[in-house]
Amino acid sequence: MSSASSRLNLSNASLVRRRLLGTAFALPLACAFRPVRGAASRRTLVVCYSRTGTTEALARAAAESLGADFRTIEPREPYAAEYSDMTDLAREEKHTGARRELKGPLPDASSYDLVVIASPVWWGGLSTPASTYLTDEARVGHLKGKLVATLHTSGSSGPRAARAEAERLAPDARFVGEPFIASGSRARTRTDQAQAWARKLLEEAL
Numbered sequence: 001m002s003s004a005s006s007r008l009n010l011s012n013a014s015l016v017r018r019r020l021l022g023t024a025f026a027l028p029l030a031c032a033f034r035p036v037r038g039a040a041s042r043r044t045l046v047v048c049y050s051r052t053g054t055t056e057a058l059a060r061a062a063a064e065s066l067g068a069d070f071r072t073i074e075p076r077e078p079y080a081a082e083y084s085d086m087t088d089l090a091r092e093e094k095h096t097g098a099r100r101e102l103k104g105p106l107p108d109a110s111s112y113d114l115v116v117i118a119s120p121v122w123w124g125g126l127s128t129p130a131s132t133y134l135t136d137e138a139r140v141g142h143l144k145g146k147l148v149a150t151l152h153t154s155g156s157s158g159p160r161a162a163r164a165e166a167e168r169l170a171p172d173a174r175f176v177g178e179p180f181i182a183s184g185s186r187a188r189t190r191t192d193q194a195q196a197w198a199r200k201l202l203e204e205a206l
């Protein structure tokens with residue numbers, strides 16, 4: 001073998017080695033950062049109401065795993081800052097089925113495949129801003145046939161009544177997955193659980 005061709009073979013061999021090494025490192029990286037199946041082809045929206053940031057922390061974490069657009073909703077008139085005034089009014093709203101008008105424009109669910117409604121549990125059910133949003137989007141037909149999931153936080157209550165309320169307010173939507181719940185004083189730290197829930201939701205729903 002001439003020295004030129006042996007140089008050539010050597011450089012070929014080192015090229016192959018480099019390629020193999022590159023692949024060996026690139027594969028685990030590609031797996032770690034590979035978007036969850038379906039995320040790229042389906043459009044997902046997370047709509048969140050959060051008064052003190054707990055639900056928002058988990059909804060943002062879930063949105064990241066879902067590759068979702070993230071939007072918050074806010075009441076046009078803020079609730080009273082004083083806790084017992086605020087909770088009294090919210091209780092009255094829930095018991096009378098009152099609305100809480102929202103700052104516009106509302107997040108438009110119509111161009112999404114999957115919509116996650118994130119709301120704290122209020123008096124066993126949805127927060128009034130979240131129920132107002134669902135009512136309005138359902139009324140204009142934006143949720144018809146959409147996949148809808150719910151994510152909640154609470155002091156201690158479970159998510160069932162909040163989920164049932166969402167299903168009642170948006171009867172044309174197709175509710176999917178188990179509702180997510182994180183409760184108690186450390187609820188906002190449960191971002192890993194919210195992300196695991198989001199990944200499972202994608203596997204099941206899309």
Ligand SMILES: Cc1cc2nc3c(=O)[nH]c(=O)nc-3n(C[C@H](O)[C@H](O)[C@H](O)COP(=O)(O)O)c2cc1C
Pocket residue numbers: 049050051052053054055056086087090091120121122123124125153154155156157158187
């Ligand atoms: C008006 C109001 C009603 C609430 N009702 C309940 C309830 O029925 N059950 C419960 O476990 N927690 C209840 N909570 C506690 C909240 O669900 C909990 O603190 C939640 O994590 C707050 O989320 P946020 O920070 O996103 O607003 C209530 C809180 C408020 C302000």
